Amino acid sequence: MSRFNSNKFRESIGDYFSYTFFFKNRRKIKDIKEILFKIIIYTTSISSIVFLFGIIISIFKEGWSIFVSYGIIKFLFGMSWHPTHYPPEFGIFPLIMGSICITIGSLIVAIPLGLGSAIYVSEIANNRVKEILKPIIELLANIPSVVYGLVGMAFFAPLVQRIFNIPIGLNVFSASVILGIMIIPIISSVSEDALSTVPKQLKEGSYALGANKWETITKIIIPSAKTGIIVSIVLGFGRAIGETMVVLMIAGGSPHIPKSIFQSARPLTSAIASEMGEAIIGSQHYHSLFGIAIVLFIIIFITNLIVELAVKKKWRIK
Amino acid sequence: MNIKKFITILIVVPLTFISLNTDIQAKAKCKIVIAGSTTVLPIAQRSAELYMDVNSDANITVRGGGSGVGIAALIDGRCDIADASRSMKTKELKIARGKGVNPVGNIIATDGIAIVVNKSNPIKNITLEQLRDIYTGKTVNWKELGGNDAQIVSISRDYSSGTFEVFKKLVLKGDKVKNDVLMLASNKGVSTTVNQTKGALGYIGLGYISDDLKVLTVNSVYPTKENVSNNNYPIARPLFMYTNGKPKGLIKSFIDFILSDNGKKIVEETGYVPVQ
Numbered sequence: 001m002s003r004f005n006s007n008k009f010r011e012s013i014g015d016y017f018s019y020t021f022f023f024k025n026r027r028k029i030k031d032i033k034e035i036l037f038k039i040i041i042y043t044t045s046i047s048s049i050v051f052l053f054g055i056i057i058s059i060f061k062e063g064w065s066i067f068v069s070y071g072i073i074k075f076l077f078g079m080s081w082h083p084t085h086y087p088p089e090f091g092i093f094p095l096i097m098g099s100i101c102i103t104i105g106s107l108i109v110a111i112p113l114g115l116g117s118a119i120y121v122s123e124i125a126n127n128r129v130k131e132i133l134k135p136i137i138e139l140l141a142n143i144p145s146v147v148y149g150l151v152g153m154a155f156f157a158p159l160v161q162r163i164f165n166i167p168i169g170l171n172v173f174s175a176s177v178i179l180g181i182m183i184i185p186i187i188s189s190v191s192e193d194a195l196s197t198v199p200k201q202l203k204e205g206s207y208a209l210g211a212n213k214w215e216t217i218t219k220i221i222i223p224s225a226k227t228g229i230i231v232s233i234v235l236g237f238g239r240a241i242g243e244t245m246v247v248l249m250i251a252g253g254s255p256h257i258p259k260s261i262f263q264s265a266r267p268l269t270s271a272i273a274s275e276m277g278e279a280i281i282g283s284q285h286y287h288s289l290f291g292i293a294i295v296l297f298i299i300i301f302i303t304n305l306i307v308e309l310a311v312k313k314k315w316r317i318k
Numbered sequence: 319m320n321i322k323k324f325i326t327i328l329i330v331v332p333l334t335f336i337s338l339n340t341d342i343q344a345k346a347k348c349k350i351v352i353a354g355s356t357t358v359l360p361i362a363q364r365s366a367e368l369y370m371d372v373n374s375d376a377n378i379t380v381r382g383g384g385s386g387v388g389i390a391a392l393i394d395g396r397c398d399i400a401d402a403s404r405s406m407k408t409k410e411l412k413i414a415r416g417k418g419v420n421p422v423g424n425i426i427a428t429d430g431i432a433i434v435v436n437k438s439n440p441i442k443n444i445t446l447e448q449l450r451d452i453y454t455g456k457t458v459n460w461k462e463l464g465g466n467d468a469q470i471v472s473i474s475r476d477y478s479s480g481t482f483e484v485f486k487k488l489v490l491k492g493d494k495v496k497n498d499v500l501m502l503a504s505n506k507g508v509s510t511t512v513n514q515t516k517g518a519l520g521y522i523g524l525g526y527i528s529d530d531l532k533v534l535t536v537n538s539v540y541p542t543k544e545n546v547s548n549n550n551y552p553i554a555r556p557l558f559m560y561t562n563g564k565p566k567g568l569i570k571s572f573i574d575f576i577l578s579d580n581g582k583k584i585v586e587e588t589g590y591v592p593v594q
Contacts, residue, residue, distance in 0.1 A: 084477045084486075085494050094497070153507075158514045167469045167517050170500060253476065253501030264500055274503045277384035278478030280410055285478070 059297060063290030066090065070284065075291060081255040081266070083275065083285040090288040092295065097257045098265030102175045102247060103240045105261065109180025110236055114187030115229065121188070122195040123217055141185030149249035152178040157250060166262045170252035173261040179246050183236040190235055194228020195221060231307050238303040242296065244269040268292050348568045353381040354388020354401030355480055356504075357523055358557050360588040361427060362401055365576050368584065376568060385480045392560055393419050398569055400560040403429065403480030423558040424565065426576050428591040430524040430546035431485060431553040434509065434531040436516050441465045443535045446552055449489050452519060455496030460517065473500045473508050473520035481505070484555040485521055521553075525589025546591045557590065 066075060070090050078091015121133050156178060157169030164173075198221050206216040222229070252264020253274070272289050279286040352362050359382045366378040381397075388400035393414045406414075406421055414421050433444060441463055451457040452472050461467045474495060475482040486495065502508050505526040512518040513530040524541060527533055533541065536552055545551040565573050575581050582592035 080497065082477075082494050084483070086492070153510070161515065168471045168500065168511075168515055170511065248503060249507070253503075254498045255501070256497035263498065266501065274476040274501070275478040278386040278476075278480070280386050280407065281390045282413065283409060 056297070059290050059293045063287060063292075063294045066284065066287040066291040070288070075288070076295070079257075081271070083279075083288060088284060090284070090291075092268065092271075092288075092292060094255050094257045095266055095268045095271050095292070096295070098172075098251065098255075099241055099267040099269070101172050101258055101261075101265055102179060102251060102267055103237060105172060105176025106179035106183060106240045107233065107237060109177055110183045110187050110240075111233060113180070114184045114232070114236070115191055117184070118188045118192040118195055118232075119217060119222075122192045123221060124213070137185050137188050140181070141189070143182075145182065145243060145245040146249075148178050148182050149246045152246065152250040164262065168252065168262075168264065170250055171262045171264045172251065172258045175247050175251040175265070176261070178250055179240050179243055182243065182246065183239050186239055187232045187236045190232035191225065191229045194225040194232065197228070198224050227310050227313065231310050234303050234306050234310075238300055238307075241267075241299055241303075242269060244273050248273050268296050272296075348375060349377045349379070350399060350568055350572060351379045351381070351391075351397040352388075352399040352401060352559075353383055353391045353397040354399075354560075355385040355403040355557070356382045357403040357429060357480060357525075358401035358426070358559070360525065361557070361576065361585055361590065362399075362559075364584045364588060365572070365581055368580065369572055369575050373571075376572070378572065384478070386478065389414075389421070389560060392421060392562060393417055395419070395562075398561065399572075402558040402560055403555065404483045405556075405558065406560065419562050421560045421562065422564055423560050424573050425556040425593055426559050426573065426581075427557045427585045427593060428546055429555055429557055430541040430551050430591065431481060431488075431521050431555070432524055432527050432541045433534045433536055433553070434512050434520050434522060434527070435534060436512055436518050437530070437532050438516055439465060439532060441534065443538055445537055446489055449536070450491065450493065453490060453495050453499060454493050455498075468517045471500065471515050471518045472496075473502060473511055473518055475505070475508065475521070476501050476503055479503075481521070481523060485553070488553050488555075523589070524591070527589070543586070543591045547594055554591075 075090055075092060076096075077093050078089065079093055080089045080091045081094055082089040117133070117137060121130055121137075125133060152174060153170070157171075157174045159169070160166070160171070160174050160177075161169035202220055202224060203216060206220045211219070247267045248270035251267060251270060253266045253270060254264040255266045255271075256263075258265045272292055275285070276289050279289060352366065359380070362380045366380050370376055370378055383391075385400075385402040385404055388397065388402060389406060389410050391397040392400035393410070394417075400421075402423075405423060411421065433449065435441060439460070441460065444463065448457065448463060452470055453474065457463065458470055459467065460470055475485070486492075500511070502511060505522045508520040508522050509526050509528065509531055512520045522531075524543075524546065539545050539551050541551045541553075546554045559573060559576075561569055561573075564570075576585070577593065585592040
């Protein structure tokens with residue numbers, strides 16, 4: 001009790017609530033805030049890596065056993081997919097071909113349209129048209145894929161069937177067109193960014209040499225934005241091969257290699273989506289669906305790697 | 319700062335109350351969780367609603383997901399009743415016994431699988447053998463069945479669908495379905511496509527028959543409710559509610575409700591055939 005100085009105590013309490021205390025220790029409070037903020041930001045950035053590795057580990061853990069028990073060659077190149085038959089057959093080659101056919105078809109639709117609109121928006125259109133066009137293209141990107149699927153299934157597929165007079169409208173052609181429309185915004189916006197970063201000097205030099213607009217676009221602007229355009233196409237490819245809802249609803253789902261564009265196909269994604277709900281957990285069928293997920297993951301990983309490398313290369317040149 | 323605090327309070331306080339509230343509810347009421355087949359879903363949903371109207375202290379949650387999902391949930395103890403449009407497979411039974419779960423199948427209704435074609439198709443009857451030939455790829459033209467000269471667009475449900483399972487067992491009799499058959503994810507998808515496609519042939523649950531489709535007689539028997547319930551119609555299946563052990567308490571009372579006269583009415587309203 002003797003050591004207790006009541007006056008000092010009162011002072012320190014008073015200090016604590018006074019402005020002077022706050023100003024004296026402002027630096028400290030700021031430091032604490034900064035450290036807290038750093039911790040929070042760090043955790044959030046780490047969390048996405050954790051999620052990614054969690055996903056990779058779990059699909060490999062669940063899917064690996066099909067490569068071992070069924071044989072990796074038989075799984076990847078087997079011609080027949082009958083997962084619930086006895087004995088089951090898990091050859092995913094027809095599904096891979098289905099995915100590839102539809103993806104290539106969608107790129108054939110999307111590249112000219114996407115690139116064309118990108119060139120128009122960045123080089124030809126005036127500002128007012130640009131202001132109207134850009135949000136519309138972006139809106140196209142924001143329509144949920146199930147809506148595309150619904151429109152394709154209810155309106156587009158019957159139309160295709162009538163126009164070409166074929167037995168069924170749910171086929172590679174319909175799926176490719178709808179999927180192509182879906183990836184137009186990706187190709188268009190990414191390649192528009194690339195086109196608009198072409199240095200002004202190049203364009204002006206071209207005009208100064210007497211080239212007209214067409215020559216400038218085809219010989220100067222597109223070649224110098226080449227990397228960006230390729231990146232946009234690879235991104236579109238990645239989006240198209242991973243898309244599930246549209247192909248599930250429009251591609252028809254036949255597990256065979258399509259022999260014409262008017263036959264139906266069963267892409268990898270739609271096989272997972274339609275069968276996972278009913279597959280017995282822990283069965284070979286269940287593991288084979290995770291095996292498909294591994295194949296899809298590797299395809300997407302390679303496309304992203306190409307994009308990453310291409311972008312880096314572009315920066316190095318600059 | 320004040321606005322931020324206000325917003326935080328605005329979010330946190332109601333959330334706390336909601337979470338407290340559901341906690342209290344869950345404790346006060348007896349709870350059943352139902353999951354599984356989308357075919358059984360309409361029956362389970364409607365019965366649960368009516369049952370909860372009568373017994374206000376019961377709390378029944380109904381989820382879909384598919385027969386396989388429901389059974390897996392029952393095995394893991396995540397649901398009390400698993401709806402299934404097929405009987406449990408030996409592998410599933412083995413896993414269940416390994417985890418100390420003893421699944422008991424309660425048949426709550428019967429479902430017929432109707433064979434449907436486009437309205438413009440002149441065909442009226444089809445035999446099981448003809449169906450098998452079409453779905454295994456031996457018959458490809460309607461001409462061979464006495465119809466128009468047009469390709470048969472055969473439509474199937476997806477591999478893991480309970481309806482496909484039953485169709486495979488009763489019609490294909492263990493044969494593989496041909497590779498270029500169209501595989502659609504839902505009953506609704508099949509009926510829409512058959513309606514839009516002239517040469518189409520498909521199969522759907524009895525509850526999905528509509529005026530837009532032409533229903534064929536199979537071996538000269540039309541899938542009426544009488545024909546399905548007295549086994550005259552050849553493509554019919556029982557619908558199950560699996561429970562862990564014999565149903566007891568609230569679960570038993572709920573299943574008895576579905577089997578009662580009121581429940582039978584619900585089964586009929588949803589398009590299925592009640593158990594006799």
